[in-house]
Amino acid sequence: MLPEFQFKSRYVTINGHRMHYIDEGRGDVITMVHGNPTWSYYFRHLVAALSKNYRVIVPDHIGCGLSAKPQTFEYTLKNHIDNLAALLNTLGITSTSLIVHDWGGAIGLGAAALHRIEIEKLVVLNTAAFRSTRIPLRIRICRWPLVGAFLVRGLNGFARTASFMAVTNPMSRETAAAYVQPYSSWGNRVAVHEFVRDIPLKEGHRSYQTLVDLERFVDKLAENPPPMTIIWGGRDFCFNDHFYNEWRSRFPAAEHHYFENHGHYILEDGHGQVEPIIETFFAT
Numbered sequence: 001m002l003p004e005f006q007f008k009s010r011y012v013t014i015n016g017h018r019m020h021y022i023d024e025g026r027g028d029v030i031t032m033v034h035g036n037p038t039w040s041y042y043f044r045h046l047v048a049a050l051s052k053n054y055r056v057i058v059p060d061h062i063g064c065g066l067s068a069k070p071q072t073f074e075y076t077l078k079n080h081i082d083n084l085a086a087l088l089n090t091l092g093i094t095s096t097s098l099i100v101h102d103w104g105g106a107i108g109l110g111a112a113a114l115h116r117i118e119i120e121k122l123v124v125l126n127t128a129a130f131r132s133t134r135i136p137l138r139i140r141i142c143r144w145p146l147v148g149a150f151l152v153r154g155l156n157g158f159a160r161t162a163s164f165m166a167v168t169n170p171m172s173r174e175t176a177a178a179y180v181q182p183y184s185s186w187g188n189r190v191a192v193h194e195f196v197r198d199i200p201l202k203e204g205h206r207s208y209q210t211l212v213d214l215e216r217f218v219d220k221l222a223e224n225p226p227p228m229t230i231i232w233g234g235r236d237f238c239f240n241d242h243f244y245n246e247w248r249s250r251f252p253a254a255e256h257h258y259f260e261n262h263g264h265y266i267l268e269d270g271h272g273q274v275e276p277i278i279e280t281f282f283a284t
Helices: 042-048 077-090 106-117 137-141 147-154 157-163 173-180 187-197 207-224 241-250 274-283
Strands: 009-016 016-026 029-033 057-061 095-102 118-127 228-233 255-259
Touching: 009 077, 016 042, 016 077, 016 118, 016 147, 029 042, 029 077, 029 106, 042 057, 042 095, 042 173, 042 274, 057 077, 057 173, 077 207, 095 106, 106 118, 106 207, 118 241, 118 274, 137 147, 147 187, 207 241, 228 241, 228 274
Parallel strands: 029 057, 029 095, 095 118, 118 228, 228 255
Antiparallel strands: 009 016, 016 057
């Protein structure tokens, strides 16, 4: 039993692959979209808090968490977007609020952009949905041929290290183990590595045009934005203040909450602080 993760696991088959998701509570729908190398476990405290008054959907991307981890699947941004949209379509959801983190920003907003999923409210947590050439050296190294696969898939040098590098307040041993449990072998880390390889830094990359299209959608969304709050960990080595300021610039009317001493895993470092902010945001 994973600590603080007593939710019923549900599964749907998407393009021949089993996708795991959580579906808790009743009411207006809130969809939470994780990034790399997390999974639905990352949102466990928010699920517990929000499912009292809302229907909360939290998928694991194909290759992540408790979903299938096919070795020959094309782990591209477009495919992750399509998978999320297919899940929501299967569940009959055409309108939802979004809570997005890390890659979840591009994937969640991408589903709205490419599949006309209406966004009711939006919570942004240390993420991006627009182009950038910024990438920390420690992540760039994980993209290098041969070396990257050895580090990420062989030594678990991405998911395991994130459990202490992405927080400023150390996790318990049990919590850290829960984060990496789905990524226990070379084969099970395939998507973790492919996410790193799929960062579209320049033209010609397989996911660059998808990101361009998404950025256009974000620009359009900013003309008539949904109710939105930005909650940010200021000690994020990856999604740093450059990205926070970009969101603030694009959506100047959005609520914003900046925690200067919290890291990339803002829901871990900010547990007990962040949940009431988000509950209040959805209640108003």
